[in-house]
Amino acid sequence: MKATKYVLTEKDMPTKWYNIMADMPTPAEPALHPGTGQPAGPEDFAPIFPMNILEQENSTERWIDIPDEVLQKLAIWRPSPLFRAHALEKALGTPAKIFYKNEGVSPAGSHKPNTAIAQAYYNKVAGTKKIITETGAGQWGSALSMSCAFFGLECKVYMVKISYNHKPYRRLMMQTWGADCTASPSNETEAGRSILAKDPDCPGSLGMAISEAVEVAVQDETSKYALGSVLNHVMIHQSIIGLEAMKQMEMAGAYPDVIIGSAGGGSNFAGLAFPYALDKINGKDIDIIAVEPKSCPTMTRGPFAYDFGDTAETIPMIAMHTLGHNFVPEPIHAGGLRYHGMAPLVSQLILDDIIRPVAVHQKDTFKAGITFARSEGFISAPECNHAIAATINEALKAKEEGKEKTILFNWSGHGLVDLAAYDAFFQGKLSDHDLPQEQIDAALKDIESYPKPKQAT
Amino acid sequence: MKATKYVLTEKDMPTKWYNIMADMPTPAEPALHPGTGQPAGPEDFAPIFPMNILEQENSTERWIDIPDEVLQKLAIWRPSPLFRAHALEKALGTPAKIFYKNEGVSPAGSHKPNTAIAQAYYNKVAGTKKIITETGAGQWGSALSMSCAFFGLECKVYMVKISYNHKPYRRLMMQTWGADCTASPSNETEAGRSILAKDPDCPGSLGMAISEAVEVAVQDETSKYALGSVLNHVMIHQSIIGLEAMKQMEMAGAYPDVIIGSAGGGSNFAGLAFPYALDKINGKDIDIIAVEPKSCPTMTRGPFAYDFGDTAETIPMIAMHTLGHNFVPEPIHAGGLRYHGMAPLVSQLILDDIIRPVAVHQKDTFKAGITFARSEGFISAPECNHAIAATINEALKAKEEGKEKTILFNWSGHGLVDLAAYDAFFQGKLSDHDLPQEQIDAALKDIESYPKPKQAT
Secondary structure, eight states: OOOOEEOOOGGGSOSEEEOGGGTOSSOOOOOBOTTTOSBOOHHHHTTTSOHHHHHHHTOOOSEEEOOHHHHHHHTTTOSOOEEEOHHHHHHHTOSSEEEEEEGGGSTTSBSTHHHHHHHHHHHHHHTOOEEEEEESSSHHHHHHHHHHHHHTOEEEEEEEHHHHHHOHHHHHHHHHTTOEEEEESOSSSHHHHHHHHHOTTOOOOHHHHHHHHHHHHTTSTTEEEOOSSSSHHHHHHHHHHHHHHHHHHHHTTOOOSEEEEEOSSSHHHHHHHHHHHHHHHTTOOOEEEEEEETTSOHHHHSOEEEEESSTTOOSOEEEEEOSOTTOOOOOOSOGGGOOSSOOHHHHHHHHTTSSEEEEEOHHHHHHHHHHHHHHHOOOBOHHHHHHHHHHHHHHHHHHHHTOOOEEEEEEOBBOTTOHHHHHHHHTTOOOOOOOOHHHHHHHHHHHTTSOOOTTOO | OOOOEEOOOGGGSOSEEEOGGGTOSSOOOOOBOTTTOSBOOHHHHTTTSOHHHHHHHTOOOSEEEOOHHHHHHHTTTOSOOEEEOHHHHHHHTOSSEEEEEEGGGSTTSBSTHHHHHHHHHHHHHTTOOEEEEEESSSHHHHHHHHHHHHHTOEEEEEEEHHHHHHOHHHHHHHHHTTOEEEEESOSSSHHHHHHHHHOTTOOOOHHHHHHHHHHHHTTSTTEEEOOSSSSHHHHHHHHHHHHHHHHHHHHTTOOOSEEEEEOSSSHHHHHHHHHHHHHHHTTOOOEEEEEEETTSOHHHHSOEEEEESSTTOOSOEEEEEBSOTTOOOOOOSOGGGOOSBOOHHHHHHHHTTSSEEEEEOHHHHHHHHHHHHHHHOOOBOHHHHHHHHHHHHHHHHHHHHTOOOEEEEEEOBBOTTOHHHHHHHHTTOOOOOOOOHHHHHHHHHHHTTSOOOTTOO
């Protein structure tokens, strides 16, 4: 029998997270205060995040202890299995060896609980009673809902309206875990009301939902905000993916030539890639690919600039690849990949040629996901199908070139709650276009008056 | 850190299935030919099943080799993890130790692929080109669709109409895996048309859908039928659950006082319970509980009798607990528990006091599932919530009595594709009644003219 899964026991779980800020060739530039434009310290973030999380946000410690209480909850599904995709390789007729890390085994079905558990725990310790957040596809909102249930915290989620309508099941997951979920933009906040006044049919965006969540979070000292991607502490929490994968690839006697992850805010990608990125910084030859949709091409076409993370311009500005905080992407079904910006750490590593971004068309991602499902069995989240599409491209390139090659990608979550998107694909209702240049120009205009980062593009 | 999961590697997977027919105190009674009423041989089943499966159906070999090709596909998710439910125990304040076997880790999300993979493989070997089946909640249909994709077979599924409408996502899973799914009763078959002529709004039943599938399967030599529960070979294939659990309970240093599984056709329950039932037959004191809905109380109120497995009376009669093959259960949301009959092997072991059946109310099962989700994280299939409700009852009894007790239940699948049922619960739309006596009387009338098994009740 050919080995299919490489499995670690919970005793083999990493007990420290990896923080790439200790090793970056060029340090990421500091966040800026939204009012003054000066570098923002922890105190500027204090109304929205607890101090223990802010310490991580700015840490340059290479290794950070994972608290026992967090490990205990992560053990519900971690270490996650690493798979060799024998059947996919056979279906493609490729000489490439394809491995994937299966983050879909968590109760919420994605990698998101890796950081949700940690954030709920740190908030609990800091005395937070209620966490407010936003969610795109609902992966993050459901992960945080579950984590809040575990630690006895209240949870409120603003869900991007287009996803709220496309994905009723994720709202029901949040409800099952005891959270309160509202479609954004909503009438519950200033930010929401002002958006609806201009456009009552607005489909929403992550930037808008963040503004709503932050507005509510700062109203009460025992309420805090939580973000499921983009920020440094999230990248740290997700590093457990790559740390486990390194042990498992060793068990398989393999080392990846290519690493692939889909990137919306950047966290599932970074989780797998950053521990390997350290090897690359130290001289290893690895092609590390971040995959995004052609209709929301933050990394491949967005400038590197200081921009706001939210629409209402209430939280500090960060240096990142961005399509502008007023960008409203078309309602593609990979809701988790509709964010206008990209994690500062991922953005910086793109500038330093550690990470190579690519963009793929929506229809190709569903075709890839169906090929994967019929060979490997698992039905993938639409976000994850982006990583699969890029993996298949690399595997077919290896076939053309007759080259052996080892590819490792992050299977960030299953798509069982996203099947309406597959339905749209089967019915031929999915569009398949590149972002028009006008929208890139609008982004440039959006950010032109802001401070420029050193490597501004 | 407290141990949460007990994990085996794929090298530890059982390589033989356990067949309880070798060890039953009273052998199960033979199936009867639908026309003659005489004991039916393999030849009577030959138009619908391939001969290699029929050999298993009648085997009294205690151990049956699992083919390598089957093991290779099972390795995608097996061995499945065994969990200690620390958080649920804490939430209940019970002295009981609760363990559960997680069968939701399969790509289809339930235990069903354990037999679907095996049946697809045996059909492939026997030269079958296309498999036709029925499905209730869609767990079986989706599992078979995936398995057919793995072995390059065509797949056609008749899905009980009420579930087809409640669970569009399962139809989409089948479509993603390349199968063709039709709501039953349909206009595609004689059986379907005759039912629709009498009742155009008929919500369907498993018995009806079986009739449709069998009718189509016998029309072509290279087409076969497959059943996801009830029959002996299915119970054999599912025994891998219990065989793994025994190894894992040993790792945990525990042995169950109570074993619990939900039972519709009986296969997930039997999968966990039968290897332990052998210990009970050999003198061990174990309470083995099969759980069913009060609204479809096959085991607790249905007589033990010879009855047809399908509505059109086309397949051989089997001796089982039954509500009569004309029974149409109310549209409860646990579609997998709506079958009028029960596996003959489970039925026989109830008569011999090896298995104790209990029935639970629908609302209690959802309450139990929500308690489980908020403590353990996983959102359960409505069928599985029946096992959780019985587990909670046993754990609270242990608390009342101040007794230590070890409970092991089968977490047969996740409910992420069944969230519409949770929605109905949240909205207070679920009914909660016992089956009226008239329907039991109708069953008795239904079967009174058929041959009587020796232990007829």
